[in-house]
Amino acid sequence: MKITFLGTGTSQGIPIIGSKHPVCLSTNPKDKRLRVSILVAWDDYRYVVDCGPDFRYQMLRADVDRIDGILFTHEHADHVMGFDDIRPFYFRQGDIPIYGHPRVIESLKTRFDYVFATENKYPGAPTVSINEISNTPFHLHNLEVIPVNGDHGGLQVFGFRFGDFAYLTDMKMVGDEEIEKIKNVPFLVVNALRIEPHRSHFNLEEALAFIEKVNPKKAFLTHISHLLGFHDEVEKKLPEHVSLAYDTLEITI
Numbered sequence: 001m002k003i004t005f006l007g008t009g010t011s012q013g014i015p016i017i018g019s020k021h022p023v024c025l026s027t028n029p030k031d032k033r034l035r036v037s038i039l040v041a042w043d044d045y046r047y048v049v050d051c052g053p054d055f056r057y058q059m060l061r062a063d064v065d066r067i068d069g070i071l072f073t074h075e076h077a078d079h080v081m082g083f084d085d086i087r088p089f090y091f092r093q094g095d096i097p098i099y100g101h102p103r104v105i106e107s108l109k110t111r112f113d114y115v116f117a118t119e120n121k122y123p124g125a126p127t128v129s130i131n132e133i134s135n136t137p138f139h140l141h142n143l144e145v146i147p148v149n150g151d152h153g154g155l156q157v158f159g160f161r162f163g164d165f166a167y168l169t170d171m172k173m174v175g176d177e178e179i180e181k182i183k184n185v186p187f188l189v190v191n192a193l194r195i196e197p198h199r200s201h202f203n204l205e206e207a208l209a210f211i212e213k214v215n216p217k218k219a220f221l222t223h224i225s226h227l228l229g230f231h232d233e234v235e236k237k238l239p240e241h242v243s244l245a246y247d248t249l250e251i252t253i
C-alpha cells in the first residue's frame with residue numbers, strides 16, 4: 001500500500017493569504033501546506049480521503065488520472081470544497097463512489113445540490129454513487145476499512161484504518177474503545193494543529209499523548225497550522241518514531 005500526503009495544512013493552508021508570519025514566508029517547500037488530504041493506493045485501487053479546496057491541484061501534482069472513490073472524514077469546508085473538481089474523473093469513469101456519514105452526505109447535497117439533481121440535471125455536472133457509512137467496518141474491494149469515531153469539538157468525525165495504516169484528522173477526543181481499533185497499528189497519522197490548545201483539534205502535546213496510547217511503530221502529524229512552527233525546527237524536537245508529514249511525502253506500508 002502506498003500513501004501520498006496530498007495536503008498537510010490546516011483550514012487556511014500555509015502560507016495564509018497575506019500573512020507576514022515567518023512560517024508563511026518560509027521558502028522551505030516543507031512549510032507550504034495545502035488543505036489536508038491523502039491518497040491511498042493498493043493493487044490497482046486509488047482512494048482519496050477528503051477533497052478540500054486544493055483537490056484539483058493536488059490531483060495534478062500527484063499525477064492522479066483515475067480514482068476509485070472518495071472517503072469523507074467530515075463536512076468542514078477544508079475537507080469538501082473541491083468536490084466539483086471530480087468532474088474530469090466522472091467524465092472518464094462514470095459515477096464516482098463517495099463514502100461518508102449520512103450527515104456528511106446530506107451536507108454535500110445542500111452545498112452541491114446540482115451534483116445530486118435528478119431532474120433537468122446540467123450535463124456538465126458530475127454524478128456520484130452514495131455509500132453511507134456508520135461506525136462499522138466496510139470493504140473497498142479486497143480491503144477492510146475500519147472507521148474510527150472521534151470528536152472534533154462537538155462534531156462527530158471519522159478516521160479510517162486501512163490494514164496496517166490508520167489516518168485520523170480533526171480529532172480532539174477519541175474514546176478508549178475506538179483507540180482499541182487502532183492499538184499497535186504499525187503506521188498512524190494524526191492531527192497536531194499547533195503548540196497552544198485549541199477547542200476542536202489536538203495540539204502537539206495532545207497528539208503526542210494520543211500516539212503514546214495507540215503505540216504505533218511510526219507516526220506522522222498532519223493538519224498543521226503555521227503556529228506549530230518551521231517544519232525543520234519542529235521535526236528536531238519530536239520523538240524518534242514521530243515525524244511531521246509534509247505535502248508530497250509518500251510512505252509505503
Ligand SMILES: [Zn+2]
Pocket residue numbers: 074076152170
Ligand atoms: Zn474540521
